[in-house]
Amino acid sequence: MSGASNHKARRLAAALGWASLGLGAAQLAAPRVLGRLGGFEDSAVSRATVRLVGMRELLHAAALLGSRRPASMVWTRVAGDAMDLALLGRALARRAGARRRRVMAVSTAVAGMTAADLYAAMRVEKGGTITPVAPTTGLRASITVNRPRQEVYRFWRDFENLPRFMIHLDSVETGPGGHSRWRARGPARKPVEWEAEIVQDREDELIAWRSLEGATVRNRGSVRFMDAPGGRGTEVRVRIDYDAPVGRLGLAFARLLGEHPDQQVRDDLRRFKQVMETGEVTRSEGSPEGTRAIRQLFQHVAQPMR
Template sequence: MSEEYERKTDRLASALGWASLGLGAAQLAAPGPITRLGGLDDSALARGMVRLVGVRELFHAAVLLGSRRPAPWVWTRVAGDAMDLTALGRAIANREGDRRRRVTAVTAAVAGLTALDLYTAMRANRRRPSIQPEGAMELHAAITVNRPRQEVYEYWHDFENLPRFMAHLASVETIGGGYSHWKAQGPTRKCIEWDAEIIDDRAGELIAWRSTEGATVRNRGAVSFTDAPGRRGTEVRVEIEYDPPGGKVGLAFARLLGEHPEQQVRDDLRRFKQVMETGEVVRSEGSPEGIRALRQAMQRPAQPVR
């Protein structure tokens, strides 16, 4: 699914989080009026149940508003809705007259919220699937580049430019028809090759790709380009999913060498910013090797040139 689709789903989930916050606060602050308004009896047991539901709603609010990706947590609200509808159904059967009408009205309102919760949760399930649930890595990074959006998009879209700022890429060869051949260097200097195809391409906005069948390193990802606030250039966001060579063992080994994938992507974006804004990767006397990540690990404080 597109990044915009996911952002809309998360915004909807956050709105449900605010709704839970309001409901939970009201149920804890005024359980008596709520039980009477809903057609329930005003007993200590009923007020206690309303307070418990309020605590649960505050829990929903905490996980939805406190999560960077709140949409999958909406399933907790769906489970709570099911319990509420069951309890309200029993209350309807035990009420008559005006109290029964009020319980029915509350049940209809909860059913409406349940439908919205279920819709949001199902949207979250339709997000882009992982390449391999067991052991797959998901990376996110972003940077602001002080260049026009179209210019930034066009430079990245020429995949043969990527090795200029991606430290572990040896080369990218454009094959044609949306396909390209990639060569990369792993932590042990082993050369890894694969083919990739573009699966979504929107001029000036988005480039999405995935590896082809049989790739040594299965991967997919997307890079999006949006105007930065205050006319500060272009915001570049990268999302990558891939199956690390050697699985978790390979990933742990890479970390020991100081080459964690998340840090690699962030470093690559910093070098991309340098290339776009200055025309080259900035080198210093203390780090003359430039983009070589292993050499950068041994960099030293710069000294005046004698």
């Protein structure tokens, strides 16, 4: 695939992605208004339907703007258009007068969009794979743990301890030569695996690593351990740089869902502090998996775990 064709295909997929983003945001923000414009009655079912279609459009946007193979993502838009036309066809048969004319107008617009999506899907598929530029994202976080520096370092240096407080991490298997294999849950709980190696290891002071060739998400970072002022234990400073696999739009959606990586790291450090100071992560029925950013959207008075 030539560079010019790659660029045109990327622009076409991006245009459809931004169109989905705008349409989906509008449907979620104003389902009643869009339902009336489309000739539908103002009912709970109608508003729920508009919101569901909006959520589908946002998923299309995330997929189109972040996928390495947008052709299949564009075809999902075509399938969604077909579903919309089927719904509009049923509505058209049940409407009369001004409402029927509004449904016909919306149907004509969706039919035109379907034709555009079909054309785009064929063009993008012909163009082949699009390789998006993955932006490098940097995370910085720190916390003070009321335990001696040597103890904090030793606990973290045994990477198999990390899943105890990193809830997205399923397991870490350590091997010879500072190598390790990591298994985690990515966006939408999709499993992600990679191998890493330690590039610096200063006892009680620093652990630095980088992922090996072939990692799904290329990453590198370090953890520093320093005596906290006033004899308050150990200050832990974490730095992580990684290539975002779904681009900046994907990170924006993740932030809205409480799954943004910098939120994850801060939550992980809070759980790490709890494990080091109390031996376990504080849990309640309001937050059974421990401190997690998304739970802050649904805060309530917590009760002890049964």
